[in-house]
Amino acid sequence: MKENKSKDLIEKYLNGTATEQEKAILNSWYSNRSRAMADEMPEPDYELWDRKISSQLPKPGKTISGWFKYSVAAAVMILVGTGIFFYKQYDKKRDQNVITAAMDIAPGKKSATLTLANGKKIRLSDVNNGSLAKEAGVTISKTKEGELVYEIEDTDIESNPLNTLTTAKGETYKIRLPDGSLVWLNAASSLIYPASLNKNGVRRVELKGEGYFEIAKDKKHPFVVKTSQQEVTVLGTHFNISAYPEEAVTLTTLLEGSVKVANSKDQKILVPNQQSATSGNSFSVKTVETDDVIAWKNGLFVFNDESLENIMREVCRWYDIEVIYRNADKNKLFFGGISRYDHLSGILKKLELTEGVHFKLEGRRIIVSK
Structure with a gap:
């Protein structure tokens, strides 16, 4: 440049x-x-x-x-x-090559797999733009921007088969549902939904992993997101849900509008900048910096006093790697931001600048030590 x-x-x-x-x-x-x-x-x-x-x-x-x-x-x-990397002790730095270019791992990419009701699987990164399928009066297509789009063409069709959009580790994708609602899926996530979305007067989807939602307003047809631990009901709003199976807590963060979050024991109404945490029967709400929560959608890792263990779980999902700890302090805290489009070596070098952690790459496995 x-x-x-x-x-x-x-x-x-x-x-x-x-x-x-x-x-x-x-x-x-x-x-x-x-x-x-x-x-x-x-x-x-x-x-x-x-x-x-x-x-x-x-x-x-x-x-x-x-x-x-x-x-x-x-x-x-x-x-x-x-x-x-901006960390608490940023005045300490060492010159260290953690990974050679030949060993480096590229960041994740825009890709996903669409599974139709008949079991057919479509790798979205491998197909051309344009129409992909037609189910229950709904046309499914892929845009040149790499977005999956559903459009209702026939409202008289009674059947409403389920579709599943799945991202593997190292993948992310965006979908526009038939009502115009937008969903961004983070890595290692899935969204299950009826092809025409509206079923028995309710727009209902099921999420595993993490997704950011911008829901089209429709007072007559509430939008419900079900996860393993809770249900979130909205009319039209922007929010993020993180519900990875390996995480003990499901987090729902509201950016605009309002949502009702309910688990088996309680329910609460969130207002903008609030985040609920549900785990089993426990339920709590706090105020958060929402921009940090959806940084992944904007191509960033943002850590605000985040533990090494939590950071590496995010890194694992995006770079599709395995992590093994050897005498490393998993609770060491980091503060700062890194581009998700950097290669793995760039992420690890910046984390190593704290002089409290060291990384060694063996294939797709990272050894973390002091």
């Missing part, structure tokens, strides 16, 4: 006027540049960039969008010429 163009793009990041395409270009350039230059970059002037960030932030009492907040952080990392 030429210097004058990069400066223009960075300025757009800083003032919040960058288009989605410009954001993608800058993110890709940053990831590639940080991998190539991380070993030779000098320690950044943190005080200088603290002042620059502060000068760009709104005055007290104003709000700042999540994407703008993260884009400022990304732009600062580009400008200082390093992909350094």
Whole structure:
């Protein structure tokens, strides 16, 4: 990227006027540049960039969008010429090659498998754009942007077969349901839904793993998301659900509107910026930073005092790897953000900068030690 163009793009990041395409270009350039230059970059002037960030932030009492907040952080990392991870003891750094280029593992990609009611499986990354199938008066197609779209063409069809959209580890996908609702699936997740969505007056889906939902408003037909531990009922709103089988707690985070979360013992109404946690009969609600929760949808890992063990579970799902701990402190806390489009080596190098953890790659297995 030429210097004058990069400066223009960075300025757009800083003032919040960058288009989605410009954001993608800058993110890709940053990831590639940080991998190539991380070993030779000098320690950044943190005080200088603290002042620059502060000068760009709104005055007290104003709000700042999540994407703008993260884009400022990304732009600062580009400008200082390093992909350094912002952790609590960021003044400690060591020069270490954790993984050679030949061993490196690429990040996840946009892909999924659609399973039709008749058992037919369609690998969405392997098929051309356009019409894929027709079931119960519903046309299923794939757009050039890689989005799965359902459109109702015949409302007189009584049958309403179930479809399943599944992402493996290292995959993510977006689907537009027949009512116009949008769902983003994170890695290692699945969504089960009727082909025409509406069944007996209710729009009902079943989620395993993690999904971000933007539900089209329809007061006559509530939208229900069922997981193994709870049900979430909405009319039209934006929310995120994390319900991975390997996680003890199911988290529901509300961004807009309101939702009712119910488990076997209790139910609560959430308002924006609240997150419920259900596990068995336990049920709690707290206020959270919602931008951190949906950072995965925007191509970022964001950790706010997150334990090493929790971080590595996210990394495992996105890079399709296995983790083995050898005398590592699983409870060590990290704070910062990393691009999900970086190669695995980029993630691990930045985590290693804390000098409290070391990684060794053996095939698709990561050995974590002190």
